[in-house]
Amino acid sequence: MTHPSATTPEKALKLRKHKKSRKPKFVRQESWKYIRLKENWRNPRGLDNKVRKRIKGWPPPVSSGYRGPKAARGLHPSGYEEILVHNTEYLEEINSKAQAIRIAHTVGKRKRVKILTEARKKKITVLNPKEAKEPAEKEKELAEETEEEEKLEEPEETTDTEKPKQVAKTKKRKKRTEKQ
Numbered sequence: 001m002t003h004p005s006a007t008t009p010e011k012a013l014k015l016r017k018h019k020k021s022r023k024p025k026f027v028r029q030e031s032w033k034y035i036r037l038k039e040n041w042r043n044p045r046g047l048d049n050k051v052r053k054r055i056k057g058w059p060p061p062v063s064s065g066y067r068g069p070k071a072a073r074g075l076h077p078s079g080y081e082e083i084l085v086h087n088t089e090y091l092e093e094i095n096s097k098a099q100a101i102r103i104a105h106t107v108g109k110r111k112r113v114k115i116l117t118e119a120r121k122k123k124i125t126v127l128n129p130k131e132a133k134e135p136a137e138k139e140k141e142l143a144e145e146t147e148e149e150e151k152l153e154e155p156e157e158t159t160d161t162e163k164p165k166q167v168a169k170t171k172k173r174k175k176r177t178e179k180q
Contacts, residue, residue, distance in 0.1 A: 009072065012071035016068035016072040024059065027041065029050070029059070043061075043062075044061065076100060078100065080100035081100070082099075085103055086104050086106070087111060088111075091124060100126070101125070101126055102126075102128050103130075
């Protein structure tokens with residue numbers, strides 16, 4: 001049964017959050033007593049089962065009374081309806097005011113970048129942006145990194161007398177690694 005005041009999604013989300021905070025953790029009967037029983041909920045079926053009979057002092061059974069309001073079901077906590085996206089074609093059917101996208105985990109970086117750029121253009125909320133850098137940005141960063149590496153690799157000017165010493169050191173190192 002839905003709450004009469006929960007007509008707007010904002011109110012429904014607040015009510016769902018409140019109900020969830022009041023909901024007990026449903027555990028299998030006597031799972032706290034025996035190691036062999038896991039805590040996953042199992043519906044009690046025995047004739048004299050205390051949980052099935054709802055006897056005071058035993059944990060409450062799962063029931064529809066703990067369910068959230070109908071208006072909030074299937075909504076992301078942000079208030080958007082969540083839609084799974086695999087490519088840019090899915091973005092054409094999305095209403096940016098009521099729906100948000102979640103990019104599927106199987107989508108690679110290249111396609112993820114395309115989806116993110118299209119979503120930004122259409123002002124669609126992305127629930128798992130996990131920023132994959134734009135190709136242009138990647139190229140700029142790679143160019144900067146190679147310039148830095150070149151600066152580090154360029155040794156300062158050395159005289160002819162210092163060069164043989166450096167060569168001798170590298171030969172000694174090679175000999176040591178071969179012995180090991």
